[in-house]
Amino acid sequence: MAQERMQGKASAWEQAQVNESEALGAIKGSRDAGVDDLLDEIDGLLETNAEQFVKGYVQKGGQ
Amino acid sequence: MITRVIGLETEYGLAYDAGSTRPQTTEEVARRLFAPVVEWGRSTNVFLLNGSRLYLDVGSHPEVATAECVDPLELLEQDRAGVLTLARLVSAAEDSLRAEGLEGRIHLFRNNVDSAGNSFGCHENYLIPRRLEYRRLTEQLLPFLVTRQLLSGAGHVAKTEQGPRLVLSQRAEHMWEGVSASSTRSRPMINTRDEPHADAERFRRLHVIVGDTNMAEGSTLLKTVSTSLVLSLLETARVMPSWAIANPVKALREVSRDADGATLITLEDGRTVTALQLQEYFLSAASAHAEAEGVAGGLVGEVLALWGRTLDAWRGGDLDSVKSTLDFAAKRELLTRYAERHGVRLDDPRVARLELAYHDVAPGAGLREGLEARGLLRRFTDAERVDAAQETPPSGTRAQIRSRFLAAARAAGVEHQVDWLHLKLTQDPGRTVLLPDPFATSDAAAQALIDELLG
Numbered sequence: 001m002a003q004e005r006m007q008g009k010a011s012a013w014e015q016a017q018v019n020e021s022e023a024l025g026a027i028k029g030s031r032d033a034g035v036d037d038l039l040d041e042i043d044g045l046l047e048t049n050a051e052q053f054v055k056g057y058v059q060k061g062g063q
Numbered sequence: 064m065i066t067r068v069i070g071l072e073t074e075y076g077l078a079y080d081a082g083s084t085r086p087q088t089t090e091e092v093a094r095r096l097f098a099p100v101v102e103w104g105r106s107t108n109v110f111l112l113n114g115s116r117l118y119l120d121v122g123s124h125p126e127v128a129t130a131e132c133v134d135p136l137e138l139l140e141q142d143r144a145g146v147l148t149l150a151r152l153v154s155a156a157e158d159s160l161r162a163e164g165l166e167g168r169i170h171l172f173r174n175n176v177d178s179a180g181n182s183f184g185c186h187e188n189y190l191i192p193r194r195l196e197y198r199r200l201t202e203q204l205l206p207f208l209v210t211r212q213l214l215s216g217a218g219h220v221a222k223t224e225q226g227p228r229l230v231l232s233q234r235a236e237h238m239w240e241g242v243s244a245s246s247t248r249s250r251p252m253i254n255t256r257d258e259p260h261a262d263a264e265r266f267r268r269l270h271v272i273v274g275d276t277n278m279a280e281g282s283t284l285l286k287t288v289s290t291s292l293v294l295s296l297l298e299t300a301r302v303m304p305s306w307a308i309a310n311p312v313k314a315l316r317e318v319s320r321d322a323d324g325a326t327l328i329t330l331e332d333g334r335t336v337t338a339l340q341l342q343e344y345f346l347s348a349a350s351a352h353a354e355a356e357g358v359a360g361g362l363v364g365e366v367l368a369l370w371g372r373t374l375d376a377w378r379g380g381d382l383d384s385v386k387s388t389l390d391f392a393a394k395r396e397l398l399t400r401y402a403e404r405h406g407v408r409l410d411d412p413r414v415a416r417l418e419l420a421y422h423d424v425a426p427g428a429g430l431r432e433g434l435e436a437r438g439l440l441r442r443f444t445d446a447e448r449v450d451a452a453q454e455t456p457p458s459g460t461r462a463q464i465r466s467r468f469l470a471a472a473r474a475a476g477v478e479h480q481v482d483w484l485h486l487k488l489t490q491d492p493g494r495t496v497l498l499p500d501p502f503a504t505s506d507a508a509a510q511a512l513i514d515e516l517l518g
Contacts, residue, residue, distance in 0.1 A: 028383070034437040035400050038430065042420060046401075049080075051412035054419065057078040057172070058179045059089070059122055 067291050068190035068460060068501045069135070071142050071283075072128040073276055074120060074183040075149060075424070076172035084165045092169055093123035095156045110481045112454040112469055113144060114462030124183055125149055125171065130462035131190075131483075131501050135288050135362060137457040139280050139444050144452035146173070146424045153425045173276045174217065174422035175233035182237035182250070185276035187287065189269040189294055190261070190501060197267065200297050201242045201253050206306040206328075207293050207345050208252050208273050209315045210338045213324055214373055215286035217275035218391040220398065220409045220418060221320070227410035228320070229395055234275050235319035241311040252311065260483040262499035269294070273315070278422060278431050280443040281369065281388035288366040292349040299352070306341055307331040314338075322391075324377035339377050346370050388441050393434065394421055461498045464509045468496075471516035486512065 079092045087095075097107045097119050108118040114130030127145035132138035153169045160167060176182050191200070216231035240251035252273035259266045271290065277283045297303075308314050309329045318326045324339035350367050353359040359367065369388065376382045376392075386392035401417055402409055423429035434440035456462035468486045472479040478489035486509055487495040496509045 031387075031439065032400075034439050035397060036404070038433050038437060038439070039397070039401055039404065041433065042417070042430070045420070046413040046416050050416035053078075053080060054412055054415045055178050056080070057076065057170075057177050057419065059076050059124060059177045059181050059183060 066133050066459075066502075067294070068131045068133055068188075069138055069287055069291060070129050070131055070188040071138065071287075072126060072184075072186040072188070073142070073145065073173060074124045074126045074185070076174060076177055076183065077123055077125060078170040078172070079167050080170065081165075081167040084167060087165075087167065089123045092156070093119055093125065095159060096125065096152050096169065098159070099152065099155055110465065110469060111148065112456075112466055113141060113452055114456040114460075114465045114469075115141060115145060116483075117145070117148065122181075122183075125152075130456055130465070131460040132457040132462075133459040133502070134457065135284060135291075135366075136443065137452075138287060139283060140449050140452040141457055142283060143280070143444055143449045147449060148453055150424055150426050168428065169425055170419075170423050170428055171425045172419060172422045173278060173424055174419070175276055176219070176237070182234065184234065184272050185274055186254075187271040187274055187290065189271070189291060191267050191269050191294060192298065193259075193263065193265055193267050195267070195298060195300075197255075200294075201255070201269075202307060203297050203303065204269075204293065205241050205252065205311050206308050206341050207290070208271065209308060209311050209328075210318055210341045210345075211273075211286065211289070212275070212315075212319055213338060213342055213377055214289060214370065215274065215277060215282045215389070216319065216322075216391045217277055217282070217422075218394040218398075220414060222410055223320075227408055229322060229398070229409065230319045231322045231391055232275050232315075232319040234273060235315050238273055238312055238315055252315070261501050266501070275390070276422070277390050279388060279390040279393055279440055281385075281441055282390045284443060285366060285369055285373070285389070288363065289345075289349065289370055292353060292363070292367075293345055295356070296349055296352040303348070304344070305330075305332065306336070306344065323380070324374075339374060342374055346374060387439060393440055394418070397421065397430075397434075459502065459504065461501055461503050461506075463504045464498060464506050467513050468509060468516075471513045475516040475518075477516060488512070 077089055077093055079087050100109055101107060110116050116128040118126050120126045129138065129141040129145060132141055149171055153171055156169055175184060212232040217233050219230050219233040220227050221230045237250055238252055239249045242253045242255055243251040244255045245251065254270040254272050256270060259268045274286060307330060309331050314328045318338045326338045327335045328338060329335050353363055353367065373385050373389065376385050382392040386396050398409060398414055398417060402414055421430050435442045456466035465481055469481060480487045480489060484498055485495055494512060496506060496512060498506060
C-alpha cells in the first residue's frame with residue numbers, strides 16, 4: 001500500500017497543484033474565448049473606415 | 064479609511080461619424096449634446112442633483128467634475144454616473160439628428176489624446192490640510208506619481224522610430240514640468256493653483272493632472288486609494304528617505320516607454336533605482352502606515368493587496384493576474400490579440416480604431432460593458448447604485464447640502480446659482496450660504512433656505 005501510494009498516486013498536495021493549474025488553464029482558455037468573442041462582435045466596425053475615423057478625432061483646447 | 068475628500072474631473076473627447084449624411088463640426092455636435100442641459104439649466108455649466116458639475120469646456124470638451132467623495136467606492140459610482148448622464152445626452156442628441164434626417168453617430172471618449180496630438184485630462188483632487196509644508200509634500204509625492212503609471216496607466220500604442228510599441232501612459236508625453244501653476248501651456252504633473260474651494264485657512268486642494276483617464280474601475284480605485292494613502296503617509300511629516308528624481312519629466316516618459324517597471328531612474332543624489340523599486344518602497348511604507356493607523360482592513364486592504372499583486376506581476380514579467388482588473392493589461396491583451404488574429408502591426412488603423420473603442424462611452428459604441436459582461440474586466444460598482452447616483456449625492460460631504468438645495472430650488476421653480484462653495488438665490492443674494500467645510504452634511508443657514516423653498 002505504502003509502495004503504491006509512493007509510486008502510483010500523486011499526493012494530495014501534488015493533486016491540488018494539478019487541479020489548480022488545470023483551473024488556471026481553463027480560466028485562460030475561457031478568457032481567450034471571451035476576448036475572441038468580443039473581437040468577433042466588433043470586427044465589422046473596425047473594418048469600416050477605421051483610418052478616416054481615427055483621423056477625424058481631433059479636439060481643441062483641453063488641459 | 065483615513066478620511067479624505069477626493070473628486071475627479073474628467074474631460075471627454077467628442078467625435079462625430081457622419082456616415083453618408085451631412086458632416087457636423089465638433090462645436091455643432093457639442094451644442095446639440097448640451098441642448099437639453101441649456102433648456103433646463105439655461106447654461107452649459109450646471110450642477111446636478113448628485114452634487115457634480117457638468118459643463119462644456121474650452122474646445123467643446125464635455126466635462127464632469129464629481130462631487131466631493133470620502134468613500135472610494137462612492138467615488139467610482141459618481142464617476143460612472145457621470146458617464147451615464149453623458150451617454151443619455153448622446154442618445155438624445157442622436158434622436159434629434161435622426162429627426163433631421165441625419166444618420167451620423169456621436170462618439171464620446173474617456174481618453175487623453177486625439178489624432179492630432181492634443182491632450183486632455185482626468186484631474187484628481189485631494190483635500191489636504193493647509194498646515195502642511197506644501198512644497199515638501201509635492202516634492203515627496205512626485206516620485207510616486209512618476210511611477211504610478213505602473214498601477215494605473217491606460218496603455219497606448221505609440222509610434223516610434225523603431226515602429227509601434229505599447230507604452231504605459233497616454234499622458235506621459237504631454238507633461239512638461241513636475242510642479243507648477245500652469246495647466247495648458249507647460250503642463251505640470253501637479254498643478255499648484257491654489258483654489259481650495261473650502262476654508263482656505265484649514266484646507267488646500269492638491270490638483271494632480273498627470274494621470275491617465277481610466278476605463279477599468281480597478282485602475283481608478285487603485286489610482287485614487289494608493290495616492291490618498293501615500294498622501295496620508297507624507298502628512299505625518301515623519302522623516303523619510305529621499306527619492307527626489309533628478310529629472311521627473313524624463314523619468315515619467317521613460318517609465319511609460321519601457322513599460323516593464325525596469326526603467327532606471329537617476330535620483331538627485333546620484334543614486335539609481337528602478338521604477339519598480341520606487342513603487343515597492345511606497346507600497347511597503349503605505350502598508351505599514353495603514354497598519355499603524357488601523358485602517359488596513361476592508362477596502363483599503365483589498366486595494367493594498369491589488370497594489371502588491373500588480374507589482375508582483377511587473378516583477379515576474381507576466382501581467383495575467385491583473386488583466387481583468389487594470390486598464391494597461393486588459394487593453395494590451397485586446398490589442399495584441401486583434402493584431403495577431405489579423406496578422407497586422409500595432410500601427411494598423413484598425414488597431415487604433417479598436418483602442419478608441421476601448422475608451423468610447425457612447426451607448427452601444429464602447430467595449431467596457433462587453434468586457435465586464437464577459438468577465439474580462441472586473442466591475443466594482445453596482446449598476447443600480449450607479450443609476451441612482453445620477454441624482455443621489457455621495458455620503459459624508461457638503462454635496463448632500465448642495466443636492467438638497469438644488470432639489471428644493473428646482474421644485475420651487477426659483478432661480479438659483481451654486482458652485483462648490485456657495486448656494487445662492489438669484490433674487491436674494493444677501494442670503495447666499497457659504498459652505499467652507501467640505502465634510503459638513505448639514506448647515507443651519509442652508510436648511511432655513513431649503514425649508515422656505517419647500518414652504
